[in-house]
Amino acid sequence: MTSNAFLPGLREALGAPGIAMAATFLAFGAAVQEAGLSPGWAVLACWGIYGMPGQLVLVQAAGAGWTGGVGIAVLGAVAVNARFLPMAVSITPVLSARSRWRLLPAVPFIAVTPWAAAMRALPAVDRPDRVPWFLGFGLTSWMVAGFASLAGFHLAGALGPEARAGLLFVNPLYYALLLAADLDRPAPRRAVLCGAAAAALAWLLPASVALLAAGLVGGTAAFLIGRRHGAG
Structure with a gap:
């Protein structure tokens, strides 16, 4: 592994993927504020779950006072984020780690945007550098998502319902464009x-x-x- 293998992934994440990620999580932060929850809740939900559908399930449940029970809300979040399992299965051979333990730091960052970017970029990356590249991309995306959620919470008053709905679809649209390419x-x-x-x-x-x-x-x-x- 080269000493700067982390940096190309970081730089890639700060381009178009980071813009799409920030736009989507701005809307999530605004949704948290509208639900009457705290800014800390927005950041913890984002960094702890790191999957927009699961986060929205918990926002809806928490905003309604957990009327259906916390367990039901958690199961709902797990169900809608179950797509991460096939993503993890498909990206494991691409990461080409010699030891399964080297894959563990990458697990929390397997989400739609890092996965899509990695599946496109990693085949051209030297095998020893693939896990560091993914960590650079994934960690940067994770940080962008958390800080964008916090910003969205405080900017909620400036974002109308139409703007929030539009921002939520920026990241899926980016993913669709990747497929189209x-x-x-x-x-x-x-x-x-x-x-x-x-x-x-x-x-x-x-x-x-x-x-x-x-x-x-x-x-x-x-x-x-x-x-x-x-x-x-």
Whole structure:
């Protein structure tokens, strides 16, 4: 591992990914303020969970006084952030760590933005430098998210409902653009096409399970098609 292997990941995170991350978490901080919670709650929820859907589940539950119980809220947050498991499985061989213990520091930073950036960038990075690169990117993104949440809390009065709703979609839009840039490759193309086809399920199923079911069906279909054709 080179002494500066951490720095390229840090610099990458401060570019377009950092802007998208900051915009989304500004909206999260404003949502926390609107729910009547504290700024410390915003930062701790962000840094402790580091997954926007799970954070929003807890904001909604806490803002309502935990009427359904803390356990139900926690289970809901775990369920909506369950997507991190397949991300962790898919990125593990890419990180190419000789020891599983070297992977442990990277685990807390496996989220959509670091994962997407790493899957694109790491194949071109020397294998011994991949974990440090990911740590540089992940830690920087994590810090940006926390401080943006705090800023959003204090700027909530300047952000109308439309602005907050728009900011929440900046990071998913960035992720969608990453996929679009890779449509010349079979795997991203399958993911986009199968996901778009499965999205129709969201109109047919109850709102509580529609998005999860559509993602599960679309992702499974893309995986099985890729496995059948032996494509990457």
